Amino acid sequence: MSGEHTRPRLAAAEDPIWPLWRALPEPWRGPVIGEGIENWLAISENNERRLNLVGLPEVIAAEIAWMAHWQAVDGTRSSILAFNQLANILRRAIAQGHPFPGSIRQMDWTVAEALQGWFYATRWKRLPPSGARARLRVVFRFARLALLAACHDGAWWELDDWHPRCDPRIPLSAREPLANHGCSLSTITRLWLRAAAKWYLGTMLASGTLRWTTVSQERLKCLRRFDVWLDTLGDPLLVLGDPAAAAGQAAAFARWTADGRNRRLREEDDRHLGKPVHQRLINDDLRAVAELLAFIADNPAEARTVLGHSPWQHVTQAHAASWFRQVKRIPHGRDINDEHYVDDSALAQITAALPLIGTDREQQIPVRRGDGQQVSAAGLGDPQVQRMILLQILTGRRASEIRTCDFDCLASVPDRLVDAAEGEQLARFRYAQSKIDVAPDTILVGTDVTQVIAEQQDWIRQHFPGRTPRFLFQQRTGNRSGDKPYPSGTYTWILREFSNIVQIIDSQGRPVRLSHTHRFRHTRLTRLAELGLPIHVLQRYAGHATPTMSMHYIAHRQEHAEQAFLATVKIKADGTQVRFSRDDHDSLHLLDRADRFLPHGWCLLPPLQTCDKGNACLTCSMFVTDATHQSTLQRQLADTEQLIARSTAAFQQRHGRPMPDDNVWLVQRRAEQAALTRLLATLGDPQCGAVQGAGCGTAPTGPVPVSLDTRRRGQP
Template sequence: MRSDALRVAPTPASTDGLGRLLADLPADWQGEVIGPGIDGWHARTEKGRAASLRLAGLPLRLRTELAWMAHWQFKDGIGVSVSDFNQAATALAWAITSGREQPASMATLDKDTFMRLYRTSFESRRGRLPSQESADRFGRVLFGYPQMALIARLNDRPWWALDNWHPRCDPRIPIREREPRRSEGCSPGKAEIPWVREAIKWFAGTMLESGTKTWSTITSRSMLFLLMFDRWLATTAEPANLTRDPAKAGALASSFRRWLSDPANRPRTSGQSVSQRAVNDGLRTVSELMAFIVDNRDECRTVLGPSPWDDLTEIQPAVWRKQITSSRGTGPLVNDENYVDDHTLAQITTGLPTLGQSNPQAMRMLLLQILTGRRASEVCMCDFDCLSPATGKAVEAAEGEQVARFRYAQSKIDQAPDTILVDAEVVAVIEEQQQWVLDRFPGTQPRYLFPQQHANAHGTKHMSAPNYGRILREFSEQVDITDSKGRPVRLSKTHRFRHTRITRLAELGLPVHVLQRYAGHANPTMSMHYVARREEHSEQAFLATRKFKADGTAVTFSREDHDGMQLFNRADRFLPHGYCLLPPLQTCDKGNACLTCSVFVTDSSHLDTLQRQLDESEALIERQTSAFQARHGRPMPDDNVWLLQRTAERDALTKLLTAMQDNPGRPCQGAGSPTSGPTPITIDTIRHRQERP
């Protein structure tokens, strides 16, 4: 074989694939010349400058495959580079006429080998080498998505048997309707050890087909850890020892744990320490792979053939699972690392016009995330027609304000709700974006609210989350956004806006089940995980508990006391003019004599009610004493039972009002927003602990 002969990739082409490709191609796309007669040809080929696709001089199979790849690009919305396809056809035809070895199929053609052929044919015809830019373009056009799609179409084996997986190129891959990682792929073929590589494909493919794992889970975590497992195993002296001796399973698992914990082996961490959760996830994924092979031992021999997996026993996966350590523990008292404070939001708002000039879509996506707390994927895949009128009790509760129902792309929990109520500000952002899309894609029926701006002639692709994150990362570097402590803020970490929105709703006093519904979580525990424990809000809530007893003296609560009041949040302890601190297990025998009760407290939020009650009490005393005087001809005695009670209530009200007017506290209105500035008071945070038994 000559040194410049074409080498081929190991993936074989289907024997009957030619008929399959011809069945996919319309009549206009078959033959040696394909061109302007096709509807939309000029609009989707090199910005209207393209001539015909010329495939003369090629065998039927190569001609059909090149035409199929160009047709796939055409349907996918990518502009077809006719000149590049023509030059590829010319290079292949030159190899045939010059007596050089030609590939059997474009699906088995190796990129590096073809580039050598292309340079040789170019030099023989023009007397010079092609530019590097031309070579790079060939790599993108022929050996990217089009070739991957061709390989998948010609493949007769299960889809998971291929080395590269991508839903865009292989429709056989099972993915959810709203799959946030639809535009991303993974490459199990990167595994170095053959018997490990085939096991990874079989395991991950079966988990995906059975619904045990989703495409997002496979691509974001499982495949990452499985490939890392292969890298670690390749560094050992004898990889087959993994399955041979069960007694060494513990030592091997410990070795993998140490290797996984080393930041040097995880380039994505950039030298940062590896979290305990990540290490546990890696061990768990490998143990799942081993358990899967043990549970399907007979099928393993059929699918993978003879391999070291035949020696695997139930002991190895059990031992590897034991390496998973418990990461229990309470979080810090203050946890606001994912909270975007007002200082940061002010900078973001100031810089939004700059972002809008370069990328108006990203600006509106960022606004929606800030205003609604949706995930980035839920905004990226949002439908174009995502607004509907709010009806029923929602309209009544809005009290005349404009509200609408926003349907977002719920992408994580299939059973969770996918709509929330939004105000006029959110509606304005969405309507502005809808008009922008209609202007950019005239004559089409847009599917997504935020379409991909390039390689999307049909307008059927949404903006990808990685591309959105890249835009925000560049924007945050330009405007140099920092938080109130001077720390840089990377806007590409958009999930912090979700934390912030849920935290602010929680601080407004929304019940947990309402937070869960708004966030679209499966359980309230996850919703509370999103609520930042901010020191500022803790102190505000602490100061807001300043109360007054019936004798006008102030009641001081510690933070633990305040939390306890929230835990015993009983409706029967809320009075029209204050609160009852009677323990929940005790009953009240005083009737309505709260003003003279030692466990009655109130605050300045009830000032108007108490003042009105004082006025009514004084009027009642004056009216009844005057009636007594007129009836009996003498004043009502001071020891009269009724007068004693009313006088005590009047005196208690007078003391309460005097105390609250002389020492105003920090009342809370409605959902709990403080309406006045902080009041300097002395708070003893030690005494209540010392007096406890």
């Protein structure tokens, strides 16, 4: 390829790069690219420099021209400086007879890095700087993956590297977030396992049984752990051998994957070391292997065609059944648990420090940490993250549903709803429902949410002028077309940095990490449930297909359990109301005190105080009861009346005169009779669920005075 770029001759077995090269616009075919291309400065890096392909082999020159054009169409800048450096390396290799592959498709990053090292050593007598390595590395990421996919004429899943951005043949569901991440099947080292995994996962994706997110972020990791576990066997092919041994092998794999040290697939996984592995994660690993075995056993003829003569031909349904039987059932019942709930104390710290995320990196602002210490910190310079986390807090949506929602995500509501809102700026928010096809994807939102969205829309129009954005939150770089959402990895990284600076802790002293944003979904749904929202309304708001899943998100808070219990104990026998504050509820610890359960009600006396009333509960202000004890109270009233009748008759017979009304015994019994009468009358009211004692003012000794000392809260 020197001088004029000649059109290659057609051949019976034409290299697949040539149809792609012929489809390029004329200015992109070379041998010098740049002249006559509109907006060259905007779509390329390195200012006005041209891409020089003179002197390169025809196939490599065509490949580089296609990759440079693909980058421009993808919305990133064409890596002109990196391509020119690669061209210089290859021209020097040709001149000095240094060997190199015949195409970019055969040249992976390891080979290219070695060529670059040779080039710098022979020409500059030094190692290549890190910047030069990073610049050339970009070429062998997305652009080369796109080239491999475009030149591949077989099934897409036959490739070792999958990335929907580079290969549009990979099926994505209509409601799945735009996949900005790929996966590499080459991480499975055994070729027989890799071939079966590619066929199985590709078929599941094409049929819609599995989604891209599940395949790339879950199933592949499970099969990689299975691949690593095979190293512990003397002969890895034993897992496909005798079906009678499959049960023992599955049990051994379950024990192995239950050890957190064995689950490490990358350096970031070190943070999980020492933590117990949940049974659900162990089940996922077992289920992934079992389903692969079942898929091969169900399709023996296709397996012979796709996989050829391989160890998989011995797999039967007995293998899969043995692995499935090792999947243990996880009880559905939950203990009282609020580990995913963000309480008011932590939420106040988060919202107060949120401006740090949107502040410029060159600016320092004061921040109060969770321990109360005032520090000065540099801003994180990303107002998009500030608004995304705020929308998650306000709406309880998943991170992907906010991060990938449409730019025009607000719609008007009917006039009847506007009138009912009484001045509230009501709108219908359409989020990017990404998980459940049959679930709704809209919720009603108020002024706080609409203002945040409007502010983000103005920010996008200001920073991305002249574009028609697809998403409300945009990728800042490499997104000239405005069709890429904010990257999930960057979002998590910013929130992790924010957590490290602010060091948020909740009211119980536990750290709250914002990198786990799903906790805000738990918090929002818990708050709505505690407000008394009907379950079908809560399910609709959460976007769940079943109410069971919605209830899974509700935090079982001890504090709310006590409040809900005491909320039923609020009516005295004389009809007046008694209220309990949150501190009172915390001080009582009623649900933990078995000695406060009475035959006909409960005693609200604080644990640190003792009772001197004996059995005179009906005239004590600490006595409470409800309708569940109505039969006991009726029987007690009848017994009291019979006791009064017998005792007054015996007094009349013995003393020849009636028992006086101020008799100390009679006064107490009359007080209990009156209290029982009032209690039962109040419980007979259909609107009353519970009552409190001390409703008789005739007792010679009044209610026991009690002062709830909230300062003792939390003390033993």
